[in-house]
Amino acid sequence: MLGNLNPFNKPIILKTVNKLIAYGVAQDASDIQLEIIPDQSLEAKYKVYGQFADSLYFDASLAADVFAKLKHLADLSLKDFSGSFTLELPEGLIKVEAALIKSGRGEIINLKIKPLKPELFFLDELGLNQDQFKLIETNLCAKGISLISGPSRAGKTTTALAYLLGCNSINLNLYSLTNQEQIKLRGINQVAIKNKNARSWNEAISAVAKQDPDIIYLDEPPLDIDFKPLAALASSHSIIISLQAASAFEALKKIAATNLYSAAAEPKLNLVINQRLARRLCPNCCFNYHLDANIFNQLAQTFEILDQDLIGLELFHAQGCAQCGYSGYLGQIGLFEVAKIGADLNRRLSTDGADAKAQDFLDSSMSLSLAEDGFIKALKGLTTIEELKRVI
Ligand SMILES: [Zn+2]
Numbered sequence: 001m002l003g004n005l006n007p008f009n010k011p012i013i014l015k016t017v018n019k020l021i022a023y024g025v026a027q028d029a030s031d032i033q034l035e036i037i038p039d040q041s042l043e044a045k046y047k048v049y050g051q052f053a054d055s056l057y058f059d060a061s062l063a064a065d066v067f068a069k070l071k072h073l074a075d076l077s078l079k080d081f082s083g084s085f086t087l088e089l090p091e092g093l094i095k096v097e098a099a100l101i102k103s104g105r106g107e108i109i110n111l112k113i114k115p116l117k118p119e120l121f122f123l124d125e126l127g128l129n130q131d132q133f134k135l136i137e138t139n140l141c142a143k144g145i146s147l148i149s150g151p152s153r154a155g156k157t158t159t160a161l162a163y164l165l166g167c168n169s170i171n172l173n174l175y176s177l178t179n180q181e182q183i184k185l186r187g188i189n190q191v192a193i194k195n196k197n198a199r200s201w202n203e204a205i206s207a208v209a210k211q212d213p214d215i216i217y218l219d220e221p222p223l224d225i226d227f228k229p230l231a232a233l234a235s236s237h238s239i240i241i242s243l244q245a246a247s248a249f250e251a252l253k254k255i256a257a258t259n260l261y262s263a264a265a266e267p268k269l270n271l272v273i274n275q276r277l278a279r280r281l282c283p284n285c286c287f288n289y290h291l292d293a294n295i296f297n298q299l300a301q302t303f304e305i306l307d308q309d310l311i312g313l314e315l316f317h318a319q320g321c322a323q324c325g326y327s328g329y330l331g332q333i334g335l336f337e338v339a340k341i342g343a344d345l346n347r348r349l350s351t352d353g354a355d356a357k358a359q360d361f362l363d364s365s366m367s368l369s370l371a372e373d374g375f376i377k378a379l380k381g382l383t384t385i386e387e388l389k390r391v392i
Contacts, residue, residue: 013065016058017073020044020066021096022089024113027054027325030153032111034070035103036063049279050153050390053327070109074098120183123162126155127334129376131367135338136273140166141215141238144270144341145260148242149251155277155334156242160217163240164188167215175208177201178219189213198225205229213237220244227260235265247370248274248337249362252345253354261349268350269341272362274370276391278383280331282324286316286381295385302389303371316381333382335374335391339366 024032024046031047042063046054058066070076074083074096081100086093097112124133139146140163148156148163157180167174168187176185179193179200191208193200201221208216209229216230217240230239239260245251251272255261261268291299291313318328345361352358363369368376374388 010065013062013069016062016066017069018087018089020056020058021087021094021111021113023056024111025089025094025115028331029053029113032113034067034109034111036067036106040064042066048325048327049277049329049332051279054325067107067109070098070111071100076100076109120165121158121162123166126159126162126336127377128336128338129368129373132336132338132373135340135367136163136271137166139271139340141172142270143234143236143238144267145234145239145241145255145264146271146273147248147251147255147269148240148273148275149245149248150275151244151246153277154275155332156275157219159273159275159334160219160240160242161185164215164217167238172214173212174215174217175211175213176217176219177204177208177221178217180219196222198222201225209233215240218242223254223258227258228263231260231263234260234268238270245274248272248339248366249354249359252341252349252358252362256349256354266346267341267343268346272339272341274337276335276370276374277332278335278374278377278387278391279327279329280333281316281381281383282318282321282328282330283381284323284330285321285328286318288314288316288381291315299385299389302392303375313379315378315385317384328384329387333377335370335377335388337366337368337370337373341365 020032027046027048029046029048033045035043037043040060040063042058044056045052073085076083076098082098084095084097086095095114097114099110101108101110123136128136148159150156164174164176164185174188175191176188177191177193179196184190191204193204202225205227206229215238220242243251243254245254251274252269291311293311296311320326320328324330339362342365345358345365348358348361371392374392377383378385378388
């Protein structure tokens with residue numbers, strides 16, 4: 001449903017709805033939570049990079065109408081607690097997914113803001129360090145299965161698109177299978193999977209396997225589907241899979257349990273990229289401080305990598321300014337761990353599964369862990385230790 005003018009609505013109501021969402025887009029908010037509070041005004045809480053950062057209040061004379069308008073736009077009713085609509089803002093077309101939540105205090109509407117045109121980055125713009133970037137670049141179109149893992153909202157799609165852009169060449173036949181909104185990329189055959197169920201994925205995989213693909217990207221496929229048509233291709237083609245996993249090792253463990261892994265011939269797994277998104281320190285209001293023994297002891301509980309030598313090191317905080325909306329953070333950066341999966345680890349996964357020995361093989365082939373990459377970025381003033389503790 002398009003959020004354009006509807007004759008039975010007062011223009012001020014729609015204007016307020018647009019304003020409320022446009023403010024969220026300008027703040028890079030992912031969610032807006034709306035609730036009519038006891039004084040009858042409407043509170044809009046904005047979640048930015050995973051944290052409630054800001055609130056706006058709308059007059060009681062508008063509150064009920066704005067709330068009703070949002071329910072109407074998203075088709076929210078007593079029967080249907082979720083819906084969506086698109087809205088055209090000066091920043092572009094955005095999709096808003098709405099969910100109605102009943103709480104003890106009354107109704108809450110949660111709006112998820114999804115830009116229909118996510119930003120495109122190239123591999124060298126993601127924030128990978130030089131070794132990680134080189135490792136990915138040299139293995140880009142290598143045979144076997146490559147994984148991009150992390151929790152939800154860790155930037156996996158951005159990395160996958162950058163990876164595909166890196167592979168993109170007129171001589172290659174590239175396929176991307178996803179059930180999310182996607183940007184049209186020149187030279188890549190994009191297959192939209194309408195239903196999230198296993199059957200739709202199985203049909204799409206069988207169809208793509210017949211098209212003589214060179215590179216196939218699967219965007220968070222259910223892991224219990226039938227991967228066999230792809231397994232036959234894995235030894236001579238490049239298969240890239242994004243999946244939800246907390247660590248690179250968990251990603252390996254999940255894939256090793258699929259029929260893609262068991263049915264694929266050598267070399268099976270090629271590369272694993274595990275990542276997080278952290279808020280970037282605002283360069284306008286950040287200041288340095290020194291790591292004292294007290295903070296060190298707290299950190300050492302989370303980060304095993306820390307050494308007593310680090311006491312006294314310079315780290316950074318931000319006080320907040322108008323430019324960063326007084327949050328101290330502006331934008332986001334990626335934190336990464338990248339490993340090439342060698343023959344020894346592949347053999348171990350095939351014979352004994354993802355056991356402690358397999359974890360040792362993985363650890364020894366990884367130049368930098370997620371925590372180490374994050375810590376280096378904190379030392380460079382790109383983020384804070386508190387942010388690392390939140391996301392890692
Ligand atoms: Zn600032």
